[in-house]
Amino acid sequence: MTEASSSFGDHDYVIVGAGSAGCVLANRLSADPRNRVLLLEAGGSDRYHWVNIPIGYLYCMGNPRTDWLMKTEPDAGLNGRSLNYPRGKVLGGCSSINGMIYMRGQAADYDGWRQAGNVGWGWDDVLPYFLKSEDHHAGKSAMHGSGGEWRIEKQRLSWPILDAFRDAAEELGIPRTDDFNTGTNEGSGYFEVNQRGGVRWNTSKAFLRGITDRSNLRVVTGAETEQLEFDGRRVTGLVFRKDGQLHRVKASQTILAAGAINSPKILELSGVGRPELLSGLGIEIRHALAGVGENLQDHLQIRTVFKVTGAATLNQRYHNLFSRAAMGLEYAVKRSGPLSMAPSQLGIFAKSDPRLETPDLEYHVQPLSTDRLGEPLHRFPAVTVSVCNLRPESRGSVHMASSDAREAAKIRPNYLSTDGDRSTAIASLRHVRRLMKARAVARFAPEEVLPGTQYDSDADLIRKAGDIGTTIFHPVGTCKMGSDTMSVVDDRLRVHGLDGLRVVDASIMPTIVSGNTNSPVIMIAEKAAEMILGDRRA
Structure with missing residues (x-):
């Protein structure tokens, strides 16, 4: 890689992706003014009328202003068809272009994660994190929260x-x-929906807009992460591209929240993944981890x-x-x-x-x-x-086809x-x-x-x-949580075998939840933020 031409300095936390998980993480981690937090978003602003108007999802999907315009590879199960694969290219990520449906899934989903050895991820464990950010139209109850950032209303x-x-x-x-x-x-x-007074309520509005005055939080849009940087087994930061210029940032901890497609892409570009695949692309192998990009699940x-x-x-x-x-x-x-x-x-x-x-x-x-x-x-x-x-058995993959960071990953559901x-x-x-x-x-x-x-x-x-x-x-599962040979992160979302690196987004789900996935990602970020801050205090 060409040497980065400028430095963004040192931070405690660098978060890649200001989507459903990244906005939550930025809010929670920067609440302590001692923490220096940098949030990098490859897309642009969400201040766009079609993001606000709920029916505007029709004009955000397929729109290069708000959608990465991904496509799947031709799929045998779909009789050779390729599908458009919308992913949010904007602050708020997919919460800015999705269907706004508020859904947690079933208790058995999370109990299954726990039963597979992921301590702290059973239904009773994760419910408090759903409640923490909720602002439910019916008010506080045993099953719902009130006063949080994530607004839930009737249609x-x-x-x-x-x-x-x-x-x-x-x-x-x-x-x-x-x-x-x-x-x-x-x-x-x-369905209940993430709206406020008939207007889409995305994670950028919910978790970012009210904290823009925090001096310890910096949000940079148009910043495409090229690769992570290493000192031995420790990730020390990353290099990103903005306006054609490369920038280097140092971090005590780097957090990938780029989603089930782009988080494994960044890992592979950085030399973390299947050795035979990386070698074939001419990427230097930094850390062998066979599960990166595997275990793709979708509804x-x-x-x-x-x-x-x-x-x-x-x-x-x-x-x-x-x-x-x-x-x-x-x-x-x-x-x-x-x-x-x-x-x-x-x-x-x-x-x-x-x-x-x-x-x-x-x-x-x-x-x-x-x-x-x-x-x-x-x-x-x-x-x-x-x-x-709701519970497909089929498993696909997301992998790079070259070492060029500007090339889309190959999505094979x-x-x-x-x-x-x-x-x-x-x-x-x-x-x-x-x-x-x-x-x-x-x-x-x-x-x-x-x-x-x-x-x-x-x-x-x-x-x-x-x-x-x-x-x-x-899409979920491409950096799955677990302890088997195909898992990528442990139950504290730390990447196996590396220090200073976590993944916090839909890619860590070992199995897909039995419902819509956006609000479970917010829960994952709430729980991850607490673990990250707990590790710092320890």
């Missing part, structure tokens, strides 16, 4: 056809619930679409000029209506097999439809009933690569069809558009799942 709209889906779920034995976050998420209900959603009659959906309003104007006016005046929508409004957590102890399917039901996310809505009234396997995942995909499509035959929705005369009733055999359904399945944007 500010209503669709009668979604109420009918709750009735249909009850017909299938799925109870109603008002809270998916008590440790068991079985049931149907409206694959299968987007089924049904035409309906006698029901209001967003499709009709979208194609009517006066209705669109009215929607804009409603949001401007009340911060409510379709422009305040999260991508998914109604959730259903169900079991693909009644013998299962906890739900393994998550529905996202929307009163709209389109061929692909970001494209115009259909001209006919319709609903989208997406369903995903390896979807539907196990018999179990294929069986669950088939079962989930059949479950959707049972739901759509329930009396509560039958009155809307649903007509299956995707995948289509002509596809009914197991072979047909798995092929169509590959045709219409898409990511729900939950």
Whole structure:
């Protein structure tokens, strides 16, 4: 590497990535004025109207201002298709462009982490860290916090056809619930969202904006980390690029919070990873660690679409000029209506097999439809009933293809690569069809558009799942926590075999949680901050 041309000085903590984890870490670590904290974000400012307006996720994904525009490699499980893979390129990271759904997952997820040997990561251990940052609309209770930075509200709209889906779920034995976050998420209900008064509430607003006057915290945007620096087995800082110039920063502790794609990328560029892969790229091997970039897990959603009659959906309003104007006016005046929508409004957590102890399917039901996310809505009234396997067996990888830091990593999710995942995909499509035959929705005369009733055999359904399945944007696991030979960090999130380096983001999850992943990452950062500060005091 070319010698860095300037020095950013010495810091106690350098955090790479001002996303969902990085913003929390910066807040907590800089609360003590004795700690010198530098937060590096490769993207730019989140002060952008489409970040604030909830429906703006449609204009942030695929937008080079806010999205890294990643793509997966062609995937055999998706019949050779490659998917767009949105990742936040902005302060707040993915919390600035995601679906805003507040979800913790199931208690059994975290108890499974603990059972695998990760001390302090069971449900009872992590619940206090969820509560710490919460500001829940219902106030303080045994299961929710109040007064924290992370605002959770009810959605500010209503669709009668979604109420009918709750009735249909009850017909299938799925109870109603008002809270998916008590440790068991079985049931149907409206998702709670990370909004404040109908405006997106991201981690930049929640954890950074109120502390910009701290003299011991420096936030630098447009700063792309090139590689870590070492003194033997100790990481002593890093080199980053800003405005075409390289800068060196020294740190007592370096924390990677760049996410499940970019944290393993930075490790590999720094010579930490699989020796045979690094040697093939011409990267000097600093530390052999076979698990870097492995164990990629993601939730694959299968987007089924049904035409309906006698029901209001967003499709009709979208194609009517006066209705669109009215929607804009409603949001401007009340911060409510379709422009305040999260991508998914109604959730259903169900079991693909009644013998299962906890739900393994998550529905996202929307009163709209389109061929692909970001494209115009259909001209006919319709609903989208997406369903995903919450606990996929398939494992993929994220690896560099060259030593060039400016080149994107190769993302290989390896979807539907196990018999179990294929069986669950088939079962989930059949479950959707049972739901759509329930009396509560039958009155809307649903007509299956995707995948289509002509596809009914197991072979047909798995092929169509590959045709219409898409990511729900939950990559995790590529720097997994554990003590086995493929783990990257220990249960205090320290990188195995190195000093002065931690990873704190979704990549440390040993297994994916049974729900949306954003708020679990905030919990991980809360717990990590406490451990880091505890180590300093010791």
